[in-house]
Amino acid sequence: MNRQQKINIAAKTIAMAGLLTLGGxxxxxxxxxxxxxxxxxxxxxxxxxxxxxxxxxxxxxxxxxxxxxxxxxxxxxxxxxxxxxxxxxxxxxxxxxxxxxxxxLPSVDGGVSYNRGRSSQKGLADIAGLDGKSNFNVWDTGIDSTWEVxxxxxxxxxxxxxxxxxxxxxxxxxxxxxxxxxxxxxxxxxxxxxxxxxxxxxxxxxxxxxxxxxxxxxxxxxxxxxxxxxxxxxxxxxxxxxxxxxxxxxxxxxxxxxxxxxxxxxxxxxxxxxxxxxxxxxxxxxxxxxxxxxxxxxxxxxxxxxxxxxxxxxxxxxxxxxPSITLSGSMGFQANQLSDLGSWSTHRFAFGPSVNIPIFEGGxxxxxxxxxxxxxxxxxxxxxxxxxxxxxxxxxxxxxxxxxxxxxxxxxxxxxxxxxxxxxxxxxxxxxxxxxxxxxxxxxxxxxxxxxxxxxxxxxxxxxxxxxxxxxxxxxxx
Incomplete structure (x- = not known):
């Protein structure tokens, strides 16, 4: 999926939210x-x-x-x-x-974080791909947004x-x-x-x-x-x-x-x-x-x-x-080296709705x-x-x-x-x-x-x- 396709997905999600609100x-x-x-x-x-x-x-x-x-x-x-x-x-x-x-209105938050750590050699996940044999850095920056329709x-x-x-x-x-x-x-x-x-x-x-x-x-x-x-x-x-x-x-x-x-x-x-x-x-x-x-x-x-x-x-x-519908999304950059942060290869994003349906509330x-x-x-x-x-x-x-x-x-x-x-x-x-x-x-x-x-x-x-x-x-x- 290229950059333009991802932008189109985000635009469609926002448009759908607007239509849902107008139709409410x-x-x-x-x-x-x-x-x-x-x-x-x-x-x-x-x-x-x-x-x-x-x-x-x-x-x-x-x-x-x-x-x-x-x-x-x-x-x-x-x-x-x-x-x-x-x-x-x-x-x-x-x-x-x-x-x-x-x-x-939507809630929008931005942030920057830095972590230095090491994964377990026997664990299930190794986000750095180093088999837990050495330390690694994680630089993360981005914007998170939520909005209840x-x-x-x-x-x-x-x-x-x-x-x-x-x-x-x-x-x-x-x-x-x-x-x-x-x-x-x-x-x-x-x-x-x-x-x-x-x-x-x-x-x-x-x-x-x-x-x-x-x-x-x-x-x-x-x-x-x-x-x-x-x-x-x-x-x-x-x-x-x-x-x-x-x-x-x-x-x-x-x-x-x-x-x-x-x-x-x-x-x-x-x-x-x-x-x-x-x-x-x-x-x-x-x-x-x-x-x-x-x-x-x-x-x-x-x-x-x-x-x-x-x-x-x-x-x-x-x-x-x-039911209540909440739209959430985030986009930003994540990298092991600060010098890589901001390049297109380090970008990340996530968009999607969540639906909460009351089924049983005990009256x-x-x-x-x-x-x-x-x-x-x-x-x-x-x-x-x-x-x-x-x-x-x-x-x-x-x-x-x-x-x-x-x-x-x-x-x-x-x-x-x-x-x-x-x-x-x-x-x-x-x-x-x-x-x-x-x-x-x-x-x-x-x-x-x-x-x-x-x-x-x-x-x-x-x-x-x-x-x-x-x-x-x-x-x-x-």
Whole structure:
């Protein structure tokens, strides 16, 4: 056989492999995007004064118009360690995909080897032809190649599953980003709420201090009793006792924000200690349409990708029932002397297919197929549950925001009336027409209402953050 004939054989082998691949089929079910089951529009009972069907804000935190909050979120998006770990997991998933995708191409390896040895004089083989009487050298260089002919689509299904798992990792990273943005905004809103509680408490303490001084003077003048002085002093001490707890809460919240930005404790105190008003929305919240929820929410996208991967795995399990064909070949040079290596007389080659046919596996292949089908059914149920849970979260968040706004309006009215009542009670006490117990009762009522109002303002903004998170806003910016 001359050199041209050998080249022709190699070419025919490669052509046959190509025809086999083109003629192959994909076993297993093809993935179809599942129906989300979400409605066409949001429920009519949602307040139009709070919600609209415009596009959900991508950078939703900017709707609060608080530059410090926006700055914190920028720091978290670039420095947070959980987000960086999620990005690394995504990179690992992409590396796995590249490894699996490489199976679609032939594997080619090259090498050079040298051996010095001697054959046995009594042995069955003497590759050097020296009857085992002297040592010999073997120089070998060449290229080896193997390639699995993907007749049944096993490799394609494996690549499809690996690609879906990249989407899973991408969705996980997006979910971490969305969660961190919501957590940062929530901590910041709580901090501003605590600071407002501190301010309200301090204002009431100032009023209590004045009341103590007033009752002391009236006691000395003989127009007040020691009971009045004791009651005023007790209220003063009670208000003072609230301050250390609030200061501790503020410190812990600032440290939580420092951790989110990957900084040491107290790093943000200089920026955050200066009081600012509680962030509040000055416009309605765009909710989009329900059908967009499946594309926006990272957890729904993740569940869909998990279902895709599980569906592709069925094809892998089915392909294992069929014969597999692997083409292998090698070519190179072998000689006893290095100076001869490379000449045509020292060349070697081998080409040929190998076929592996599963005959008896003891039920292993059937069990693996049943396992894959069961996992696919479970993934489909998990997708349905994820969508339904997301729908519930949106509904709860909307109703929560509406109720918090109603509560705030009532508390604003309660505070206004309590302030009027306190001014009237103090005036009557100074004129001697009312005892101090009436002043004390009204002041306690005012303090409670003012504290509830400050808490309600923060709760309303926290409810807006919860709604934005439920809608899946923000992750695209990551």
């Amino acid at each position: 089929c994909m076993v297993g079910p093809d993935f179809k995007q599942p129906e989300s089951g979400l409605p066409q529009t949001w429920q009519d009972q949602y307040s139009k004064r709070l919600m609209n069907e415009g596009q959900v804000a991508n950078k939703w935190w900017e709707q609060f118009h608080d530059p410090v909050l926006s700055q914190l979120i920028n720091q978290v998006s670039t420095s947070n360690l959980d987000l960086k770990m999620a990005a690394e997991r995504l990179s690992q998933s992409k590396a796995i995909f590249q490894s699996v995708a490489s199976e679609r 993907d007749l049944w689509g096993r490799v394609k299904r494996a690549v499809e599953a690996a690609d879906a798992k990249v989407t899973v990792a991408e969705s996980d990273r997006q979910a971490v980003y969305l969660s961190l943005m919501a957590e940062t905004a929530s901590h910041y809103i709580r901090l501003r709420g605590i600071q407002e509680l501190l301010e309200v408490t301090q204002q009431n303490l100032d009023t209590a201090n004045k009341a103590v001084n007033l009752t002391q003077i009236k006691f000395e003048q003989g127009v007040a009793t020691d009971l009045d002085v004791s009651e005023a002093s007790a209220l003063q001490a009670s208000i003072q006792a609230r301050i250390p707890s609030l200061e501790q809460q503020a410190s812990e919240t600032m440290n939580a924000l420092s951790l989110l930005t990957a900084q040491p404790p107290s790093s943000l105190n200089k920026t955050l200690t200066h009081r600012s008003k509680i962030p509040s929305l000055d416009s309605t919240i765009a909710m989009g349409v329900p059908s967009e929820l499946a594309q926006r929410r990272p957890d729904i996208r993740r569940a869909e990708a998990q279902l895709h991967a599980a569906t592709a795995s069925i094809g892998i399990a089915e392909a294992n029932f069929y 292993r292949l059937k069990a693996m197929l049943e396992l894959s089908e069961g996992q696919q059914k479970e993934a489909a149920l998990a997708y349905q549950k994820t969508v339904l849970s997301a729908w519930h979260e949106v509904d709860d968040a909307v109703l929560g925001l509406e109720n918090q706004q109603k509560r705030e309006r009532h508390l604003e009215e309660a505070v206004a009336q309590s302030r009027k009542a306190l001014a009237s009670a103090q005036s009557q006490y100074k004129q001697g027409t009312s005892d101090y117990l009436n002043v004390l009762s009204v002041q306690n009522s005012l303090l409670a209402n003012e504290l509830d109002l400050a808490t309600s303002k923060a709760s309303k903004s926290l409810a807006a953050v919860r709604l934005y998170k439920a809608l899946g806003g923000g992750w695209k910016d990551s």
